[in-house]
Amino acid sequence: MVHGFKLIKKENVKEINSLVYLFKHAKTNAELIKVENEDNNKTFSISFKTLPYSNNGIAHIMEHSVLMGSKKYPVKDPFGILSKGSMTTFLNAFTGSDRTIYPFSSTNDKEFMGLMDVYLDAVFNPLFYSEKNILKQEGWYYSLKDFDSPLTVNGIVYNEMKGALASPYAQLWNHVLKALFPDTVYKYISGGDPREITQLKQDEFIKFHQNYYHPSNSYIFLYGNGDLNKELELINHNYLSKYDKKEFNNSIKLQNNYRNNIDEEYKYSISRNEEKKNKSFISINWVIEKSSDLKLKAAMKIINDVLASSSGAILKKSLQDKEWGEDFVSSFDGSMKQMLLSLVLVNSDKKYKQNFLNLIYEELNKTVKNGIEKDLIKAAISDMEFHLREADYDGYSNGLVYNFKILSNWMFGNNPIESLKYEKILAFLKEKVQTDYFEKIIKKHLIDNDHKAVITLVPEKGLLEEEMLAEKKKLQKIKKEMSDEDVQRIIFETKELKKYQTKENTKKMLDKLPLLSLKDIDRKAKRFPIVEDKIEDININYYFTNTNNIIYFNLYFDTSVIPEEDIPYISLLTDLLEELDTKNYNYDKLSNQIRINTGGIEYETTCWKYKNNPNNLQPLIKIKSKVIPKKLDKLIELVGEIISNTVFTDYERLMKLIKQIRSELDMEHGYSGESLGIIRLQSYFSKCGVYGDLIDGYEYYKFIRKLDEQFDSKKENIAHKLKEISEKIFSINNFEIQTTLEKKDRDLFKREAVKIKKYLTEKKEEKKNYILKRNRKNEGFASSSTGVQNVYLGANYKDYGYNFEGSFMVLNQMISRDYLHKNLRIEGGAYGAWSILNTSGFFCLSSYRDPNLAETLEIFKKVVKYINNVNFSQKEITRLIIGTISTVEDPMSPSSEGQLGFKMKRIGLEKDYLQKIKNEILDTNSKKIKNHRKMIEQLIENSFVLVYGNAKKIKMNKNIFDKIINLN
Numbered sequence: 001m002v003h004g005f006k007l008i009k010k011e012n013v014k015e016i017n018s019l020v021y022l023f024k025h026a027k028t029n030a031e032l033i034k035v036e037n038e039d040n041n042k043t044f045s046i047s048f049k050t051l052p053y054s055n056n057g058i059a060h061i062m063e064h065s066v067l068m069g070s071k072k073y074p075v076k077d078p079f080g081i082l083s084k085g086s087m088t089t090f091l092n093a094f095t096g097s098d099r100t101i102y103p104f105s106s107t108n109d110k111e112f113m114g115l116m117d118v119y120l121d122a123v124f125n126p127l128f129y130s131e132k133n134i135l136k137q138e139g140w141y142y143s144l145k146d147f148d149s150p151l152t153v154n155g156i157v158y159n160e161m162k163g164a165l166a167s168p169y170a171q172l173w174n175h176v177l178k179a180l181f182p183d184t185v186y187k188y189i190s191g192g193d194p195r196e197i198t199q200l201k202q203d204e205f206i207k208f209h210q211n212y213y214h215p216s217n218s219y220i221f222l223y224g225n226g227d228l229n230k231e232l233e234l235i236n237h238n239y240l241s242k243y244d245k246k247e248f249n250n251s252i253k254l255q256n257n258y259r260n261n262i263d264e265e266y267k268y269s270i271s272r273n274e275e276k277k278n279k280s281f282i283s284i285n286w287v288i289e290k291s292s293d294l295k296l297k298a299a300m301k302i303i304n305d306v307l308a309s310s311s312g313a314i315l316k317k318s319l320q321d322k323e324w325g326e327d328f329v330s331s332f333d334g335s336m337k338q339m340l341l342s343l344v345l346v347n348s349d350k351k352y353k354q355n356f357l358n359l360i361y362e363e364l365n366k367t368v369k370n371g372i373e374k375d376l377i378k379a380a381i382s383d384m385e386f387h388l389r390e391a392d393y394d395g396y397s398n399g400l401v402y403n404f405k406i407l408s409n410w411m412f413g414n415n416p417i418e419s420l421k422y423e424k425i426l427a428f429l430k431e432k433v434q435t436d437y438f439e440k441i442i443k444k445h446l447i448d449n450d451h452k453a454v455i456t457l458v459p460e461k462g463l464l465e466e467e468m469l470a471e472k473k474k475l476q477k478i479k480k481e482m483s484d485e486d487v488q489r490i491i492f493e494t495k496e497l498k499k500y501q502t503k504e505n506t507k508k509m510l511d512k513l514p515l516l517s518l519k520d521i522d523r524k525a526k527r528f529p530i531v532e533d534k535i536e537d538i539n540i541n542y543y544f545t546n547t548n549n550i551i552y553f554n555l556y557f558d559t560s561v562i563p564e565e566d567i568p569y570i571s572l573l574t575d576l577l578e579e580l581d582t583k584n585y586n587y588d589k590l591s592n593q594i595r596i597n598t599g600g601i602e603y604e605t606t607c608w609k610y611k612n613n614p615n616n617l618q619p620l621i622k623i624k625s626k627v628i629p630k631k632l633d634k635l636i637e638l639v640g641e642i643i644s645n646t647v648f649t650d651y652e653r654l655m656k657l658i659k660q661i662r663s664e665l666d667m668e669h670g671y672s673g674e675s676l677g678i679i680r681l682q683s684y685f686s687k688c689g690v691y692g693d694l695i696d697g698y699e700y701y702k703f704i705r706k707l708d709e710q711f712d713s714k715k716e717n718i719a720h721k722l723k724e725i726s727e728k729i730f731s732i733n734n735f736e737i738q739t740t741l742e743k744k745d746r747d748l749f750k751r752e753a754v755k756i757k758k759y760l761t762e763k764k765e766e767k768k769n770y771i772l773k774r775n776r777k778n779e780g781f782a783s784s785s786t787g788v789q790n791v792y793l794g795a796n797y798k799d800y801g802y803n804f805e806g807s808f809m810v811l812n813q814m815i816s817r818d819y820l821h822k823n824l825r826i827e828g829g830a831y832g833a834w835s836i837l838n839t840s841g842f843f844c845l846s847s848y849r850d851p852n853l854a855e856t857l858e859i860f861k862k863v864v865k866y867i868n869n870v871n872f873s874q875k876e877i878t879r880l881i882i883g884t885i886s887t888v889e890d891p892m893s894p895s896s897e898g899q900l901g902f903k904m905k906r907i908g909l910e911k912d913y914l915q916k917i918k919n920e921i922l923d924t925n926s927k928k929i930k931n932h933r934k935m936i937e938q939l940i941e942n943s944f945v946l947v948y949g950n951a952k953k954i955k956m957n958k959n960i961f962d963k964i965i966n967l968n
């Protein structure tokens with residue numbers, strides 16, 4: 001027994017180089033797992049099984065609300081303050097369909113222990129029991145300014161979900177779950193449906209907390225090199241020891257009964273001017289046994305890959321020859337109690353439904369009869385294996401990833417440690433390649449499985465508008481039926497909420513939250529030294545580090561040899577590489593070869609700005625790949641094949657791929673607009689911004705739409721252009737290599753890497769000088785599918801002669817995490833709000849899933865007044881400095897470090913640049929921040945505006961815009 005915990009299991013899990021302990025807390029039955037290893041990026045989380053009983057979003061709103069203050073830390077918004085000033089590498093919370101998870105990661109020991117206490121107090125002793133404004137602010141509330149104003153609804157989760165449910169995919173998914181799991185918690189929208197969120201009341205909210213937020217219903221996770229003894233002591237002494245066991249009736253039912261032949265149709269909203277043609281989604285979905293069957297789960301992932309998700313997937317390929325839809329996507333979900341496989345035909349027409357279903361079953365039957373091609377299975381397993389061994393989770397801490405991996409198994413009562421062991425499973429899968437194991441699964445769990453649903457989503461013109469009108473009428477009716485006292489009460493409560501929101505935390509309260517001092521911060525900045533070498537005229541840039549025995553091989557091609565008018569073609573080229581046949585491979589065989597032999601190849605179009613001359617840009621194609629050393633020769637052969645031998649004249653395939661790109665962009669821009677806004681805005685302010693819009697933004701979208709519409713008359717042209725461009729770019733005169741690897745592999749690398757030469761042309765094109773005229777406008781992007789806005793205001797400080805210094809980042813942290821967070825999220829109800837003030841000159845204030853538009857712009861403009869009036873103590877400045885440092889020093893993967901080191905070198909940043917910036921951040925004081933007021937004032941005065949959002953709202957504010965663009 002250690003601090004009240006009884007050790008149940010202790011195992012060495014060699015796959016992740018860790019010692020894993022499973023404990024049970026004797027007094028409460030709380031379970032705890034510690035994954036102990038040398039990683040100093042420690043993770044803590046506490047999770048609860050939280051079972052929704054309606055679409056009122058109760059679990060989700062609670063996830064937000066517990067982070068709004070607790071007994072021991074009675075500050076109003078501890079989570080916001082911690083995001084403003086901690087060294088955390090991750091800080092967030094998640095609500096799933098049956099669970100709520102509160103994780104954070106930090107590399108600092110002192111902070112890790114401190115935050116653990118904050119998180120535990122938050123979940124067990126939240127303030128919302130007595131402070132009713134929390135549920136209002138985070139969930140929903142009636143807002144009423146005065147007697148004659150219209151009654152409206154606001155709230156953070158209310159607005160968040162309005163944005164989240166705008167996407168047809170999200171709507172489809174909710175209908176699927178409801179159809180397949182009618183007797184379980186999975187039928188509910190755990191995030192909440194805005195129409196039902198407004199039914200949630202304070203007393204049921206408290207009851208839900210009493211019900212589920214108890215140690216006996218908790219799963220605690222620890223990861224990294226922290227002191228286990230101290231960790232257990234804190235958890236037991238400060239929290240768990242104060243509770244007794246509680247019996248829970250919270251097991252999740254299996255959906256064993258099901259209706260046969262579920263075939264349902266639902267509507268989603270498109271605009272009144274939009275064509276209904278080719279806008280339907282047709283899906284077939286199967287429930288596959290319990291997710292605790294880890295072997296079956298792994299096999300299902302392989303089957304999903306083989307049937308539907310890889311380039312050469314069986315169903316994808318057979319749909320390729322049909323004209324029934326523009327895209328085909330699949331998803332496999334193994335996180336719920338029962339697994340679910342979904343296949344969706346995107347941008348189709350419901351008249352093709354039966355054809356689609358027939359084809360699926362025909363192909364499945366054929367596959368079972370003839371057997372799956374072995375290379376296809378091998379490719380899928382090999383891909384899975386590479387990524388498991390690489391364990392690079394792209395910005396997420398490993399602790400967090402392992403936490404997610406074990407949680408399902410753990411919560412459903414199975415041995416959680418098993419989910420971390422992959423060797424056995426990989427060996428099992430490999431052993432089954434030569435048998436008919438996978439075919440048998442297809443037969444049993446797909447073909448002969450009647451627990452399935454066909455769900456179709458069809459477009460309906462102006463549905464959202466109707467719904468918004470109905471909501472408005474409903475609110476009018478509610479107000480009309482209210483007594484005068486009720487109306488007065490709501491006016492009073494609206495004011496009270498405002499008062500609560502604008503009240504500042506006292507210094508005494510703030511002091512209770514853990515805060516590092518600047519002495520705890522290492523003053524030394526990281527370095528990413530690149531070693532240059534030249535072999536047979538090729539520049540090689542090495543970055544040596546420990547890589548888990550992987551070689552990262554990156555090629556950089558200068559694309560300034562392409563004329564300005566053809567820039568979008570460069571991006572199209574990178575979208576098409578590997579998807580088309582080459583001289584020696586069909587595209588599906590090529591995909592198999594890549595996945596069997598490598599960790600994947602990625603193609604990216606990008607643009608760098610030189611430090612000393614930001615108008616002199618460096619456009620590039622970056623080809624990133626990874627491989628184990630003994631297969632480097634094969635990787636180079638494959639990359640070489642792709643860049644030298646791709647065939648662009650398979651018009652049928654080319655047309656399909658362009659349609660597919662278009663349909664993906666339709667989804668992205670029509671329903672969420674996150675990338676569209678920020679990319680487009682930058683085109684107002686810099687050459688690189690204009691370039692970015694052409695390769696990745698609205699201009700690229702326009703380009704693709706045009707190609708799609710005119711494909712038949714232009715196809716020869718397109719193919720010719722692609723060929724010409726690829727020959728010009730993939731030339732021996734045009735490229736450099738950057739590699740991240742272990743020193744031991746240097747000689748091998750030297751020997752192999754030069755072989756890439758034989759795949760390159762000898763074209764020597766003149767470098768073009770791009771004009772890239774800025775697109776200065778105030779634009780409104782109107783979507784008839786969303787009820788909320790993303791609002792942006794921006795400028796370029798380099799236009800006014802300012803130069804970047806570290807204190808800009810602290811100022812940015814202050815505007816983002818203090819000013820915008822308080823005014824737009826807490827008071828305004830927007831789901832997100834932040835600012836950018838980056839090294840290249842870009843300044844931007846923005847909001848996300850925001851119910852407002854003009855009011856938000858007013859708040860943006862008042863930022864100058866805020867900087868003028870704000871009076872931060874040195875301690876608050878320290879908080880901002882620490883938060884800033886953590887944003888610049890997030891742990892990176894070996895490959896990202898190598899790429900950053902190389903980029904810094906090429907754009908002319910001196911060796912100690914990061915050190916200089918770090919010093920300037922650490923030395924920021926209140927005076928320095930205030931000194932930037934003039935700059936911000938000037939930027940605001942000369943700023944431009946961009947809004948992505950609800951069409952009606954944009955039209956109501958049309959005087960703000962020079963141009964309104966209808967997206968759908």
Ligand SMILES: [Zn+2]
Binds near residue numbers: 064
């Ligand atoms: Zn949320």
